[in-house]
Amino acid sequence: MKFSELGTKTLRNSPKDEESVNAKFLIQGGFINKLGAGIYTFLPLGLKVLNKVESIVREEMDVAGGTELLMPALHPAENWQITGRWDSFDALLKTKSNFGGEYAIGPTHEEIIYPLLSHFVSSYKDLPVSLYQIQTKFRDEKRAKSGLMRCREFRMKDLYSFHATGEDRDKYYEVMRKAYLKIFKRLGLNVIETKASGGTFSELSQEFQVIAESGEDTIYYCSKCKIGINKELRRELRSPTSGSLKSDFGACSGCKGELIEGHAVEVGNIFPLKKKFAEDFKLTFKDKSGKDTLVEAGCYGLGTSRVIGTIAEVCHDSKGIIWPRSIAPFSVHLLELDGKKAKIKAFTQKAYKRLLDAGVEVLYDERDVSAGEKFADADLIGIPFRAVISEKTGGKIELKERNSKKIKLIKVDELIKKLNGNIR
Amino acid sequence: MKFSELGTKTLRNSPKDEESVNAKFLIQGGFINKLGAGIYTFLPLGLKVLNKVESIVREEMDVAGGTELLMPALHPAENWQITGRWDSFDALLKTKSNFGGEYAIGPTHEEIIYPLLSHFVSSYKDLPVSLYQIQTKFRDEKRAKSGLMRCREFRMKDLYSFHATGEDRDKYYEVMRKAYLKIFKRLGLNVIETKASGGTFSELSQEFQVIAESGEDTIYYCSKCKIGINKELRRELRSPTSGSLKSDFGACSGCKGELIEGHAVEVGNIFPLKKKFAEDFKLTFKDKSGKDTLVEAGCYGLGTSRVIGTIAEVCHDSKGIIWPRSIAPFSVHLLELDGKKAKIKAFTQKAYKRLLDAGVEVLYDERDVSAGEKFADADLIGIPFRAVISEKTGGKIELKERNSKKIKLIKVDELIKKLNGNIR
Numbered sequence: 001m002k003f004s005e006l007g008t009k010t011l012r013n014s015p016k017d018e019e020s021v022n023a024k025f026l027i028q029g030g031f032i033n034k035l036g037a038g039i040y041t042f043l044p045l046g047l048k049v050l051n052k053v054e055s056i057v058r059e060e061m062d063v064a065g066g067t068e069l070l071m072p073a074l075h076p077a078e079n080w081q082i083t084g085r086w087d088s089f090d091a092l093l094k095t096k097s098n099f100g101g102e103y104a105i106g107p108t109h110e111e112i113i114y115p116l117l118s119h120f121v122s123s124y125k126d127l128p129v130s131l132y133q134i135q136t137k138f139r140d141e142k143r144a145k146s147g148l149m150r151c152r153e154f155r156m157k158d159l160y161s162f163h164a165t166g167e168d169r170d171k172y173y174e175v176m177r178k179a180y181l182k183i184f185k186r187l188g189l190n191v192i193e194t195k196a197s198g199g200t201f202s203e204l205s206q207e208f209q210v211i212a213e214s215g216e217d218t219i220y221y222c223s224k225c226k227i228g229i230n231k232e233l234r235r236e237l238r239s240p241t242s243g244s245l246k247s248d249f250g251a252c253s254g255c256k257g258e259l260i261e262g263h264a265v266e267v268g269n270i271f272p273l274k275k276k277f278a279e280d281f282k283l284t285f286k287d288k289s290g291k292d293t294l295v296e297a298g299c300y301g302l303g304t305s306r307v308i309g310t311i312a313e314v315c316h317d318s319k320g321i322i323w324p325r326s327i328a329p330f331s332v333h334l335l336e337l338d339g340k341k342a343k344i345k346a347f348t349q350k351a352y353k354r355l356l357d358a359g360v361e362v363l364y365d366e367r368d369v370s371a372g373e374k375f376a377d378a379d380l381i382g383i384p385f386r387a388v389i390s391e392k393t394g395g396k397i398e399l400k401e402r403n404s405k406k407i408k409l410i411k412v413d414e415l416i417k418k419l420n421g422n423i424r
Numbered sequence: 425m426k427f428s429e430l431g432t433k434t435l436r437n438s439p440k441d442e443e444s445v446n447a448k449f450l451i452q453g454g455f456i457n458k459l460g461a462g463i464y465t466f467l468p469l470g471l472k473v474l475n476k477v478e479s480i481v482r483e484e485m486d487v488a489g490g491t492e493l494l495m496p497a498l499h500p501a502e503n504w505q506i507t508g509r510w511d512s513f514d515a516l517l518k519t520k521s522n523f524g525g526e527y528a529i530g531p532t533h534e535e536i537i538y539p540l541l542s543h544f545v546s547s548y549k550d551l552p553v554s555l556y557q558i559q560t561k562f563r564d565e566k567r568a569k570s571g572l573m574r575c576r577e578f579r580m581k582d583l584y585s586f587h588a589t590g591e592d593r594d595k596y597y598e599v600m601r602k603a604y605l606k607i608f609k610r611l612g613l614n615v616i617e618t619k620a621s622g623g624t625f626s627e628l629s630q631e632f633q634v635i636a637e638s639g640e641d642t643i644y645y646c647s648k649c650k651i652g653i654n655k656e657l658r659r660e661l662r663s664p665t666s667g668s669l670k671s672d673f674g675a676c677s678g679c680k681g682e683l684i685e686g687h688a689v690e691v692g693n694i695f696p697l698k699k700k701f702a703e704d705f706k707l708t709f710k711d712k713s714g715k716d717t718l719v720e721a722g723c724y725g726l727g728t729s730r731v732i733g734t735i736a737e738v739c740h741d742s743k744g745i746i747w748p749r750s751i752a753p754f755s756v757h758l759l760e761l762d763g764k765k766a767k768i769k770a771f772t773q774k775a776y777k778r779l780l781d782a783g784v785e786v787l788y789d790e791r792d793v794s795a796g797e798k799f800a801d802a803d804l805i806g807i808p809f810r811a812v813i814s815e816k817t818g819g820k821i822e823l824k825e826r827n828s829k830k831i832k833l834i835k836v837d838e839l840i841k842k843l844n845g846n847i848r
Contacts, residue, residue: 041493072463097564
């Protein structure tokens with residue numbers, strides 16, 4: 001894609017009304033635009049990153065046996081009254097039709113998927129079922145000041161699994177836990193599996209936390225085995241009888257590794273819903289003996305837009321973002337310097353076409369601006385490879401990785417080979 | 425995909441609370457589920473159709489020079505107050521934060537994209553810009569009784585183009601008009617290009633209408649040249665001075681073809697916004713002489729979920745939907761009869777695997793239900809090809825097209841070839 005086709009620009013200065021690193025870089029780089037507190041537009045560059053994140057999540061959910069659907073954002077009030085959360089769910093945004101009917105604007109979808117499942121589940125033969133969606137969610141967040149980390153409107157994957165027994169649910173929990181670890185690995189994020197408030201040591205229930213100075217959570221984690229405990233939970237527990245972390249400050253009871261305190265961002269959480277909502281919505285099935293039995297369920301959330309904010313927080317330097325290859329908006333940023341010279345222009349256009357033909361995702365900066373501006377934008381946008389063509393490069397391309405200082409002159413063919421080799 | 429992996433089922437009976445053909449078939453077939461008036465979940469089968477429709481739209485918008493972005497659904501009230509539509513837009517749903525701030529829940533995005541563009545447009549060199557999104561929209565529809573035809577929450581593609589001059593805008597209008605015709609052709613929809621209320625003969629502004637008994641619009645259209653006029657407009661016009669249709673009942677002034685009255689569904693509309701919103705939001709650029717000039721714009725809408733409802737309305741028989749190949753949820757529906765016999769089961773599983781390996785999208789009905797139920801479901805779901813394996817087919821596959829009665833025995837290899845040939 002040509003830079004001018006983006007329809008957007010990088011901004012000269014970072015926004016003054018944003019405090020967080022992710023918002024500053026993502027806005028200045030032309031990935032997102034702020035519409036209001038915790039409400040952002042995904043600009044073309046940002047949408048490309050979001051699509052890549054969500055594709056990875058989708059692939060791994062499919063591998064883990066999930067089937068995708070898309071539930072509405074307008075939820076009839078009655079559904080939320082049944083669970084009691086119409087009044088108790090703190091961050092619930094509501095709206096009203098002029099023609100009758102009140103709605104919650106969906107912050108989560110238990111209230112929708114349970115009554116939905118009652119159309120399709122009646123026998124033990126209909127279980128297990130694993131359904132997910134990747135979709136926009138709404139929460140009336142009080143503190144919406146951290147860019148994509150805490151939004152009033154955000155993107156999320158939520159999967160709900162339904163089972164005949166608690167054992168089957170726990171077995172699937174392990175499948176999902178592994179899928180999550182695979183997703184975060186592909187996203188280039190180091191996660192700490194953390195026991196969270198609301199769960200206990202003996203229970204399956206956890207958050208996936210990324211250590212980041214700007215994180216809103218505080219966790220204690222083992223420096224060796226990379227598992228942790230949320231500070232909130234630590235306070236709750238007085239004498240845990242199992243688990244690999246000790247309840248007092250000290251070493252990890254599993255591997256004797258040192259416990260470290262750190263700020264962290266929760267990018268995902270998985271936990272059993274047990275029979276709570278099945279009771280509310282009378283979601284039952286006939287077991288093998290013909291007895292009506294409540295469905296067991298699990299819930300698996302992952303914030304896809306928060307992942308982008310988190311990566312910007314942990315993968316950057318003073319000049320801009322450093323995207324992991326798997327979710328970079330493009331594979332290579334092609335910079336045309338001295339483009340006013342017909343020979344350079346022609347050579348760059350040819351290189352661009354050859355890259356496109358080879359299936360390489362390339363952002364071609366063909367603008368009539370200074371070399372300094374192009375270099376600064378390349379660092380700010382943070383595409384993994386920067387390829388410069390100028391008079392100096394003499395028929396070759398000067399290649400540099402975003403997170404390295406090494407520069408190398410290579411031929412177009414070699415570049416194509418290198419990028420295909422990395423990506424395909 | 426195996427039928428049992430869908431997580432949903434077809435329903436034995438068509439829903440009693442739905443009047444429209446599209447809702448009846450789409451719900452009974454397991455494509456959508458009704459959550460409330462004009463609010464539907466896209467179940468796995470329905471989401472597959474939606475994704476195919478939106479992929480076609482996306483491809484053609486990209487070809488036409490559009491760049492995709494994603495704007496929020498929560499719109500600060502201030503943006504809508506600036507245009508005066510906070511009070512005047514009939515179907516506006518609103519919500520309020522507990523921490524300050526009121527929002528419109530986005531029914532259209534002029535109020536968002538104009539202030540957004542002001543960050544990126546300052547000179548004539550920054551124009552034209554063409555940005556689109558494919559996204560969920562919200563409207564407080566009074567009559568939400570026609571399935572996917574008129575919803576309170578629905579999917580839509582909206583593109584906004586911005587230009588330095590009216591001439592450039594009109595030139596782009598023609599590019600988009602042709603893109604729309606190509607999209608509807610690929611979707612298998614016959615559209616009538618219709619002059620709409622609000623426009624005049626001498627102006628570029630039109631709807632794309634599909635003739636359907638259940639359509640809410642009434643249009644007069646030429647039987648030969650397939651252009652039309654909305655009844656609403658016909659009433660408004662007293663003496664049109666140009667255009668190819670006469671204002672009184674009679675023949676088409678262009679080709680002398682007969683004018684026919686018919687009900688129709690509007691699946692898209694394109695029109696110039698001129699300078700209306702640019703004035704509201706002070707969206708200007710410096711022209712070549714350095715003068716501040718208001719930006720000219722056009723707006724191009726296409727209802728992607730309504731397209732699905734429309735196709736169900738016009739492409740069905742008494743047994744169910746007949747999907748065009750381009751948007752069918754799968755290319756072939758593989759029915760395993762006599763699956764209790766190990767030999768048949770093994771042969772069908774092998775055929776399924778070979779189809780998958782060949783990249784064919786196949787729905788494999790491996791359920792332990794009667795042949796009659798499988799045939800009925802195949803007709804109801806409406807996948808273009810039905811492939812039956814049973815004792816009778818003797819090592820071959822019995823192939824039938826959904827909209828034909830002819831049956832043919834072919835080998836697995838031939839089926840793969842036929843489907844690849846059709847699809848790729």
